Amino acid sequence: MKILAIYGSPDKEGITATIVETILESVNKKHEIDRIYLYDKEFHDCIACDDAKAIHLEKFCIFDDWFREEIIPAINAADILIISSPVYMGQITGKLKTMFDRWHTYIGPDFNIRILPGKKYIAVTACAAPADMFKSVSEYLDGWLSRFFKMEKIDVLHVGDMTDRNALKPDNPVMLQAKETGKKI
Numbered sequence: 715m716k717i718l719a720i721y722g723s724p725d726k727e728g729i730t731a732t733i734v735e736t737i738l739e740s741v742n743k744k745h746e747i748d749r750i751y752l753y754d755k756e757f758h759d760c761i762a763c764d765d766a767k768a769i770h771l772e773k774f775c776i777f778d779d780w781f782r783e784e785i786i787p788a789i790n791a792a793d794i795l796i797i798s799s800p801v802y803m804g805q806i807t808g809k810l811k812t813m814f815d816r817w818h819t820y821i822g823p824d825f826n827i828r829i830l831p832g833k834k835y836i837a838v839t840a841c842a843a844p845a846d847m848f849k850s851v852s853e854y855l856d857g858w859l860s861r862f863f864k865m866e867k868i869d870v871l872h873v874g875d876m877t878d879r880n881a882l883k884p885d886n887p888v889m890l891q892a893k894e895t896g897k898k899i
């Protein structure tokens with residue numbers, strides 16, 4: 715199976731990236747792993763173009779950019795998406811939200827979702843505040859991927875009190891959960 719990890723944090727060695735790497739370390743080695751760091755390159759915002767439906771079906775988007783050329787093909791080819799984000803101002807990061815805006819391309823005529831249904835997902839979020847305060851961000855990601863895009867949940871991980879990189883200790887329950895999550899793949 716193909717696993718695609720989409721990193722929504724600018725920090726490649728931060729909390730959410732560390733959790734994702736822990737998941738990937740315990741994944742069966744026969745699986746293929748691809749990584750996309752959303753902060754590596756620029757891509758357009760969705761501009762709600764008038765001919766979205768037609769152009770989406772034909773080319774996925776009017777913008778011929780990193781999203782269309784690399785992110786979309788990687789998502790389409792993946793069996794499992796691992797989507798991670800720190801909480802920024804009470805939400806997912808701007809880059810991840812911009813990517814989701816561009817996911818409008820997956821909403822076909824009559825609101826039929828194409829390509830994504832049936833793919834599996836893992837969602838990872840972290841915040842500096844106690845976990846409960848921003849659990850809604852984790853729930854948003856979970857609900858969005860499962861209820862709207864009809865994807866199948868493998869696991870959802872959320873951790874709080876992550877005020878800096880050193881706050882994540884190996885014995886944190888989320889790290890233990892991450893190892894178990896990887897084994898489920």
Ligand SMILES: Cc1cc2nc3c(=O)[nH]c(=O)nc-3n(C[C@H](O)[C@H](O)[C@H](O)COP(=O)(O)O)c2cc1C
Nearest residue numbers: 723728729730800801802803804840841842843876
């Ligand atoms: C711009 C910015 C906004 C943030 N907003 C919040 C917030 O609203 N609530 C919170 O608990 N933590 C907030 N944080 C802290 C991060 O969510 C937290 O440190 C997280 O563990 C970082 O994850 P990362 O290392 O994967 O990037 C913010 C951090 C930054 C840089």
